[in-house]
Amino acid sequence: xxxxxxxxxxxxxxxxxxxxxxxxxxxxxxxxxxxxxxxxxxxxxxxxxxxxxxxxxxxxxxxxxxxxxxxxxxxxxxxxxxxxxxxxxxxxxxxxxxxxxxxxxxxxxxxxxxxxxxxxxxxxxxxxxxxxxxxxxxxxxxxxxxxxxxxxxxxxxxxxxxxxxxxxxxxxxxxxxxxxxxxxxxxxxxxxxxxxxxxxxxxxxxxxxxxxxxxxxxxxxxxxxxxxxxxxxxxxxxxxxxxxxxxxxxxxxxxxxxxxxxxxxxxxxxxxxxxxxxxxxxxxxxxxxxxxxxxxxxxxxxxxxxxxxxxxxxxxxxxxxxxxx
Ligand code: NAD
Numbered sequence: 001x002x003x004x005x006x007x008x009x010x011x012x013x014x015x016x017x018x019x020x021x022x023x024x025x026x027x028x029x030x031x032x033x034x035x036x037x038x039x040x041x042x043x044x045x046x047x048x049x050x051x052x053x054x055x056x057x058x059x060x061x062x063x064x065x066x067x068x069x070x071x072x073x074x075x076x077x078x079x080x081x082x083x084x085x086x087x088x089x090x091x092x093x094x095x096x097x098x099x100x101x102x103x104x105x106x107x108x109x110x111x112x113x114x115x116x117x118x119x120x121x122x123x124x125x126x127x128x129x130x131x132x133x134x135x136x137x138x139x140x141x142x143x144x145x146x147x148x149x150x151x152x153x154x155x156x157x158x159x160x161x162x163x164x165x166x167x168x169x170x171x172x173x174x175x176x177x178x179x180x181x182x183x184x185x186x187x188x189x190x191x192x193x194x195x196x197x198x199x200x201x202x203x204x205x206x207x208x209x210x211x212x213x214x215x216x217x218x219x220x221x222x223x224x225x226x227x228x229x230x231x232x233x234x235x236x237x238x239x240x241x242x243x244x245x246x247x248x249x250x251x252x253x254x255x256x257x258x259x260x261x262x263x264x265x266x267x268x269x270x271x272x273x274x275x276x277x278x279x280x281x282x283x284x285x286x287x288x289x290x291x292x293x294x295x296x297x298x299x300x301x302x303x304x305x306x307x308x309x310x311x312x313x314x315x316x317x318x319x320x321x322x323x324x325x
Contacts, residue, residue, distance in 0.1 A: 005031070005032070006028075006031045006032070006033060006232060006235075006236050007236055008028075008033045008076050008077040008118075008235070008236075009033065009034060009074065009076055010033065010034040010035075010036070010073070010074055010075050010076060010077075011028050011033050011034070011035055011036070011075070011076070011077040011078070011079060012035075012036045012038060012069070012071055012075050012077070012078045012079070012108075012111065012117075013025050013028070013035055013036070013037050013038065013079045013081065014038045014039070014065050014069070014078075014079070014080050014081055014082035014104070014108055015038075015039060015044065015065075015080075015081035015082035015083060015122075016035070016037030016038060016039050016044075016049065016060075016081070017037060017039035017041060017044035017045055017046055017048050017049055017060070018039070018043060018044035018048070018081060018082075018085070019044070019048070019085075019183075019185070019187045019188050019189075019224070020081060020085075020122070020180070020183060020224060020227060020228065020231075021037070021039070021044065021048075021079075021081045021082075022037075022044070022048035022049050022187055023185065023187070023224045023225065023227075023228045024079060024081070024228045024231060024232070025037050025049060025052065025058065026052070026228075027228045027229065027232055028232070029052065029055060029057060029058060031232070033057075033077070034057040034058075034059075035052075035057065035058050035059070036059045036061055036071055036075070037049055037058065037059065037060050037061065038061045038063050038065060038069060038071075038082065039060070039061075039062065039063075039082065040062060040063060040064040040065070040082075041062070042064075042084065042093065042096060042100075043084045043085070043086070043089045043093075043189075043192075046060065048187050065080075065082045065100065065103075065104040065107050065108060066099045066100065066103040066104050066107065067103075067107065068107050068110065068111075069107050069108065069110075069111045071111060071115075074115065075111070075112075075115040075117045076115070076116075076117050076118065077117055077118050077119075077120070077235055078108055078109075078111055078112040078115070078117050078118070078119045078120070079120050079122070079231065079235065080104070080105060080108035080109075080119065080120065080121050080122060080160075081122040082100050082104050082108070083097060083100040083101060083104065083122075083153075083156065083157075084096060084097045084100065084153070085124075085153075086189075086192040086193050086194050087150065087153075087193055087194070087276065088191075088192055088193030088194075089192065089193075090150075090152055090153040091149055091150075091152075094152040095152075097152045097153050097156055098152050098155075098156045100156065101153075101155075101156025101157055101159055101160045102156065102159055102160075102163075105121065105159070105160040105163045105164065106163060109163060109164065109167040109171075109173060109175075112167075112173050112174075112175075113167065113171050113173050117174075118174045118175075118176070118235060119164065119167070119173055119174065119175045119176070120175070120176045120177070120178060120231065120234060120235045121160055121161065121164045121175070121176070121177045121178070122178060122180055122231070123157045123160060123161050123177050123178060123179045123180070123242060124153070124154075124157050124179060124180055124181075125179055125180065125181040125182070125244070125246065125283055125285065126144075126150065126153055126154045126157060127142050127144070127154060127157050127158050127161065127179060128140060128142040128143070128144075128179075128280075128283075129142045129143040129144035129145065129154055129280065130143050130144075130145075130279075130280045130281060131143055131280065131282065131283070134282055134284055135248060135284040135285055135286040136244065136283070136284065136285055136286060137244075137286040137288075137289075138179070138241070138242045138243065138244055138286075138289055142158075144158065148277060149276075149277055150277075161177055161242065164177055165177075168240065175240060176234050176235065176237075176239060176240055176241045176243070177240070177241035177242040177243070178230065178231055178234050178241060178242070178243050178244075178245050179241075179242050179243065179244050179245065179246075179285075180222075180227060180231075180245050180246065181220050181222060181244065181245065181246025181247065181283060181285045182194075182195075182219050182220060182221050182222065182246065182283065183221075183222050183223070183224050183227040183246075184196040184197075184221055184222070184223065184224065184305065184306075184309055185223055185224030185225065185305065185308070185309050185312075186224070186308065186309055186312035186313075187224075187312075188309075190313060190316070190317075195219065195253055195256055195257075196221065196256070196260070196306070196309065197313070198210065199256065199257050199260040199261070200260055200264065200309065200310050200313045201313065201317075202268060203260050203261050203264035203266035203268050203310075204264055204266070204310070204313060204314055204317060206266065206267070206268055207268060208268055208269050208270065208271035209257040209260070209261055209268050209269070209270050209271065210271050210272075210273045211253055211254055211257050211270050211271070211272050211273070212253065212272075212273055212274065212275040212276065212279065213253075213272070213274075213275035213279070214254070214272065215252055215253045215254025215255075215257065215270075215272065216252050216253075216254065217252065217253055217275070217279065217280070217281050217282065218250045218251060218252050218253070218281075218282045218283060218284065219250075219251060219252075219253060219256065219283050220246050220247045220248060220249060220250050220251070220283055220284050220285060221247055221249075221251065221256070221302060221305075222245070222246045222247040222298050223247075223298065223300035223302075223304075223305030223308075225300060225305075226247075226297075226298040226299055226300050227245055227246075229296065230243075230245040230290060230294070230296045231245065233290075233294040233295075233296045234290075234294060234296075237293065237294055239293050239294075243289055243290050243293070243294075244285040244286060244287050244289065244290060245285070245287070245290060245296070246285035246287060246298075247285075247298045247302075248284060248285055248286070248287050248297075249298075249302065250282070250283075250284045251302075254270070257270055258270075259302075259303070259306065260306060260310070263303065263306050263307055263310055264310055
């Protein structure tokens, strides 16, 4: 992963034991920034940061961000990622998801206000709902069902964006919002229900790849190294956002299933299953703003990112089969 100088000495990463958060902790540490990782293991695990345990610039604070976040000492960056993120998780944890987006965001903002730190909210393409505009630009307000099953996540993030904006205007906190589109890579949970880990798990096990609907719905998949590089680029700048971070290369879910099957060397058949309620039909970010303001765009070739991810899952399954942690 590329490293470089960033204008921070000590960062707090809420949700730092999750998939994206743990890679962000790695990038910050590799860039010379001390990290306080705050997590309550609701959907993440300490295993994701275990390789940093011996680094005295890394601190793990086991804490629920829905209560005030007790970090002593100087902090010049707060990155707020704590929230269930996969549909399976937020459908299972609807209240916790709303609370992470509401109280959790207020507490993270309050920490940034007290420390006079830059604050970055990890928002999501889900704020666009089932979008009626393609590709989605930051100026689009979205098409969200406020009482549908996904609303607990979509509306929590929309609220979090509003809270972030209010702290900027009312308290002068130096805030930014990134809207992350589908990201994949090592450290996703095999059972988190998202397309890439599901297909990889099924292909490696020789099971049918379950494609929802007819598989013509699209996703834009960004490799996690690119996503965290984008988050840090936005954090290091002065822009308030929102800024889309994602891959503008659109792929259908069916194409993705075939590609994962091929890269796994699997003969697994495709099995079509029901599509979830309010599952978005198309997802594709317009990343012009990220490119113009930060020179950011995804650099990892999708096949390369998928191969790295598949290798990681294969190693995990091997360790599990061998009875190791
Ligand atoms: P994840 O579930 O792997 O990580 C979330 C982390 O937050 C977990 O470690 C979890 O234990 C922690 N957490 C949840 N509630 C908490 C609480 N109350 N207190 C403390 N910690 C708490 O999810 P992820 O995929 O890494 O997503 C991270 C962030 O990025 C989320 O805010 C998500 O909305 C955003 N995002 C991710 C994607 C993606 O494709 N992965 C896309 C859009 C947005």
